[in-house]
Amino acid sequence: MNQLARSLLYVPGDRPDRAAKAVKSGADAVILDLEDGVAPDRKEHARGTVAATLAAGADVPLWVRIDARHVDVDVASVVTMAAPAGLVVPMAEPALLREVDEAVSAAEAASGLRPRSLPVLALLETALGVVEVLAVARSPRVIRLGLGEADLAGELGLRPDSARTELWSIRSAVVVASAAAGIQRPVGPVHATLDDEAGLLETTQLQLRQGFRGRTAIHPQQVRIINEVHTPTTDEIATAKAILDTYAAGLATGHGAVTGPDSRLLDAATVRDAQDVVARAEPSGRA
Numbered sequence: 001m002n003q004l005a006r007s008l009l010y011v012p013g014d015r016p017d018r019a020a021k022a023v024k025s026g027a028d029a030v031i032l033d034l035e036d037g038v039a040p041d042r043k044e045h046a047r048g049t050v051a052a053t054l055a056a057g058a059d060v061p062l063w064v065r066i067d068a069r070h071v072d073v074d075v076a077s078v079v080t081m082a083a084p085a086g087l088v089v090p091m092a093e094p095a096l097l098r099e100v101d102e103a104v105s106a107a108e109a110a111s112g113l114r115p116r117s118l119p120v121l122a123l124l125e126t127a128l129g130v131v132e133v134l135a136v137a138r139s140p141r142v143i144r145l146g147l148g149e150a151d152l153a154g155e156l157g158l159r160p161d162s163a164r165t166e167l168w169s170i171r172s173a174v175v176v177a178s179a180a181a182g183i184q185r186p187v188g189p190v191h192a193t194l195d196d197e198a199g200l201l202e203t204t205q206l207q208l209r210q211g212f213r214g215r216t217a218i219h220p221q222q223v224r225i226i227n228e229v230h231t232p233t234t235d236e237i238a239t240a241k242a243i244l245d246t247y248a249a250g251l252a253t254g255h256g257a258v259t260g261p262d263s264r265l266l267d268a269a270t271v272r273d274a275q276d277v278v279a280r281a282e283p284s285g286r287a
Contacts, residue, residue: 004184004280005029006230008063009217012037013046016053023058025220026227030060034074035067035090043070047077054082061085063121070094072103079107083118087141090148092122093129097139104141119143121187124174125151133173137181145174146187146216162199163206164189175211188212194219198269203227213280232277240277 002281005028011018013034014075022030022112032053038046054062065088066074078084089100104118120141124130149167153160160166171188178186179264189206191200204215204226209240215226232240250258250266 004213005061005187006214006280007217007223007226008187008214009220009223010037010065010190013050013064014038014042016049020120022220023060025223027060027217027220028214028227029063029085030058031063031216032084033065033066033090034070034078035065037065041069043062047074049071051077051080051082054078054080054084057082063088065123072098073101075100075107079104079113079118080111081113083111083113086121086143088121088123088146090123091125091151092131092136092145093126094132094135094139094200097122097136097142100212101139101141114139121146123148124170125155127152127155130170130173133177134180137177137183142181142183144184144187145178147171147174149188149189150192163203168210170209171210171212178211185211185213188215190216190218191222192218193203194221197225200225201229202228213276232281236277237281240274240281243270243274243279247274255269 006030007027008031009022009027010031011022013032019030019032023123032050034043034046034050050064060125062084063086064078064084065075068089068091078141087100087104089097101118104114106118108115118141120139121144122136122139122142123146124133124136129136130152136142149164152170153167158166174186178184190202196216200222207215208229214230217223219228239261243266246261247258247266
């Protein structure tokens with residue numbers, strides 16, 4: 001992921017027709033699913049279908065969510081010369097990530113891929129994963145964290161309200177662990193209700209304020225709103241660039257304290273926020 005993907009659209013691994021539509025949906029990345037999106041008796045078929053989809057290539061990065069119960073066979077089926085952009089690992093915990101790392105390393109060697117070339121997006125979906133979130137974030141291949149709140153709420157016995165308030169402390173832990181580990185800002189959990197643009201907009205804006213910089217989607221219709229929320233407005237971009245220009249000019253003249261365009265004193269935190277806005281404004285190279 002060179003540029004943070006704003007929208008990551010899940011597609012059942014055994015549905016190449018949906019994968020073709022997903023690629024054209026405007027999503028920054030497509031996740032070919034070998035886990036919950038595929039019935040148990042369709043797993044083997046899905047592996048072959050995903051491998052064929054990867055071999056055909058696409059105009060957007062194709063990621064693969066493997067099944068934590070079938071790490072070796074899933075990895076062996078998709079980590080070939082036509083490898084995905086990365087793997088999404090559900091139920092992420094340190095021990096599972098070590099297992100994935102070993103399986104991927106073996107597949108990379110067998111396929112002639114560069115060692116450790118395949119990154120991982122780790123989904124926190126278990127109590128142990130949350131407790132060990134910093135260790136998860138520091139795992140060698142992990143470049144970004146995500147949340148699977150349905151599984152997590154079920155394990156914890158939570159009955160979240162529409163805003164998922166009961167999970168906000170866990171969201172914060174994921175955001176903090178990402179920053180502490182120096183990896184990319186995390187991906188927000190899905191909005192499970194379809195045909196609910198108002199709810200999708202409200203909860204995506206909330207996740208942005210909470211520190212997430214992207215969101216997974218379960219339907220192409222959700223992509224537009226997710227992209228819009230995670231793309232700064234023209235005014236936000238102009239303000240951020242003015243802050244960065246003013247700050248750079250002030251430092252060049254030897255001033256320790258610099259006043260911004262709106263008469264605010266510019267400090268390192270303000271500059272980091274402006275840099276974040278400018279980085280999110282660039283649409284190219286998202287993965």
